[in-house]
Amino acid sequence: MKPIQKSFSTRLSLNILLATSLLFIVAIGIASISSHMLISKEAELSASHLLDATINEIELSMREIETEVKGTAWMVDEKKNDPQAMYALTAEAIKRNSKIEGCAIAFSANYYDGHYYFSPYSYRDSSTGEIKTKQLGNESWDYFYMDWYQIPALSGKDGWCEPYFDEGGGKFYMSTYSYPLKDKNGKLIAIITADVSIRWITELLETIKPYETSKVYLISRSGSYINTESDSSLFGETIYSKLHYIEDSDNDIHTLVSKMMSGEKGMDKFSRKNQMSFSVFGPLANGWILSILCDYKSVLANTSKMQSILIIVGIIGLLLIFALCYGIVKKNTSPLAALSSSALRIAKGDFDTTLPEIESDDEIQQLKNSFDYMQRSLKEYIASLKKSTATNERFENELSVASKIQMSMLQKVFPQHDKFDLYALLKPAKEVGGDYYDFFLKGNLLYFTIGDAAGKGIPAAIVMAITKSIFHFVAGMGLSPEDMVKKINNSISEGNDNGMFVTMFVGCLNLDTMELTYCNAGHNPIIINGNFLDEKPNIACGLIPDFDYKIQSIQLQKNSQLIIYTDGVNEAECQDGKQFGNDRLVEWTKQTGALNSQQDICMNLLYAIQTFTQENEQNDDITIMAIKIK
Amino acid sequence: MKKIIVLLVAVLMSIGANAEKIIFMPQWTPQAQFAGFYVAKEMGFYEKEGLDIEIKHISSGSSKSALTELTEGKVHILGQQLIPTIKARSKGIKLLNILQITQRSGLMCxxxxxxxxxxxxxxxKIGNWKANSSEFCDIIESYKHLNINWVTMLNGISLYIHKVVDATLCFSYNEYISLLLAVGDIPKENILYFYDYGYKCPEDGLIVMEAYYNKNKDVIDRFVKATKRGWNYARTHRHYAVDVSMKYCKENHIITNRAKQEMMLDEYLALQINPMTGEADFAPVDEMTFNDIVNALLMTNHITVKTTYKEVVR
Incomplete structure (x- = not known):
């Protein structure tokens, strides 16, 4: 299967898809946050309005009840001289207002002589709906100490008491509105009450839930939940008993409760079990608190659904964009693919391949033209390259042959002699070089030389070859080193229009006396036993014809060690430009005692030079000759 | 083998048949104040003592005295505070305190x-329970030279919440907790524990009529033993004790909540710690404290006949 990343069309389409997706995500994100904020705000506002409306509705109903009770109180005052009429008044109050489940006119103690307790009471029979009447109050049900009586009696004010289960009266949970009826002197006559079933309030509150999961709480002044029929777990609980199980760390909830119970009106957000919610709350006129609690999850449920749809549509759209882009890019880049194939064929050497026809007049056409030009240029260049390569190959072959010839001119077989040991090596910087060495025995004389023609490469090699030939010629004549050098100098100087020259050291060792006679023509001083040999200055050969070269001699001893070398040794450079140098060379030669043979000395010196120069390219021929007197 | 099984069944049946039927009435409606009794019954501690106990609470909202139930013989053992016990004895009602449950007063304002x-x-203007009568009020007023306008209330905390009184008497394990759960928080500087001002009278104890005691001493001893066991079990198994208390509340249609019962049990168990020993040892009230209370009641004319320690405390 072809990897998708290799296709330009796919890659470009994916890039476009990626960019579009990023824009889509940002757009969705902004839209989501904005819509969440707007809808949340709207929900909070809506819940707040709902709260106000509900409070108004409850208060309206309560006012109706309060008005009914106050009307009854007026009639009680009118008919207080007729105790038996009180029963009818309580029944009529229930008849007039369907929300009133029970009505009592609880007279103060002994209001009627001989009647410590007198409290006519009517109530709606829960099973039949029939209104029944009875007398409340006796020693075991002392209504004077009931909240509904005692609080208004003490305060002189009307009000709603805490919800309670009335065992003596209606046998259901109710809250009672109490109105204290007083005479002209402010003395209490009776407490007129209306019992309201909590069920009525619960049913009302059930209808105002903004969302299915919303909770509506009506809370009494003492923190008790009033509407518990819809949520039995709240029965008997107070807001603080519920708060008892909420950690102190949930500050938001504690603050919310504190605000609610202090009678504030407002809205607070809080987090509970990783769910954000808000509560709108406000007090009723009677001191009760109404709170509507909504969780944002429900508030934003529809938004979340819309977002899901938007995301699905977006993903489908993105996929369509991808497919469209892919098709368009594929169509527009097909000439590029053809060009690519042609380029591949050209790269494989088919310079005559035909480039595809491009109909458009755009960058692709320009690219095709460039390819065309490149094809022709390559064709010409390759032809030229073939030609020059052939020439170079020929030249390299010739150079290789020259190198072999030059190397073959050097002596590779070293004499095995009982009075001396000799070894030499030459490592040219290029295929051919200007260094050379030579030696031969004639009777009891060992002739040896080492030279360095000026420059490098083929010119130096030619000079070297000439010098070697002359050296062999003059050496055979049995001349002294100085005469040998003079002959060589004159031969090279003759017709030397190019100013070529050769430095050389020529030595002749008498194997009987071990006297070394030598002539140094501008060459590096040789080292004997770790010290430079004191030499008279002579100029290099080829510069001045008939120059008067001076000979010198030195008496060698048994074990004398000679090191003769060219400047490729002491001038070898490392990468930072430092030279191997005379001091390092002399120091090295002083440590050759451990080496067994002259070959080891030559090879080790070469290794020391290479170690010093590291990776640096060799810039001059290196020639080393070592002779040791036995 | 068959004979042995028949015999065993017969023995067990005879034990069940011979179990002493006792009606115990706590002095108030169901709540964790009586958790030890509930636990003793539910765990079978009474049964193991050969007792068949009925815990009969007074009706919610009723103003009828539990003492009346005892004197009328409708109950055999009654939970009651020490002062009404002394007062009743002084009036000639031959009561005996058979177990002192709380060791210090939880009365507060x-x-x-x-x-x-x-x-x-x-x-x-301070709210005071109708059931508490006026003995405590008079003692405090007399001893501290105070003039307090006591407002009698049936129960609860409504008078305080509706601010028709300046303050209210509370028991630390009951009304005070109700208040906390109604208003959320009460500043500590608004609270006064009478124990801190020398009021040493312990409250809840168990009483029986002397005649019943004399006839059923062994039964009472077993009842006391099982009751102590119940309270000790409640102390170490508070969650279970609250569960049982909640069950009794529900059965008696008591409007309450678990938080209140938990807090009540904790406080009530704390009141059972004897300040002298630091342990819940159910020690009877000491004679000196008893006599101090009797003298205070005499001084405030709540009793006219001096009651002795030996007459009341067992």
């Missing part, structure tokens, strides 16, 4: 305003 000392109660 909660005010709408800060109380820097007991003298601050002077001229205040």
């Amino acid at each position: 909660v005010s709408h305003t800060p109380l820097s000392g007991i003298e601050e109660l002077n001229n205040m």
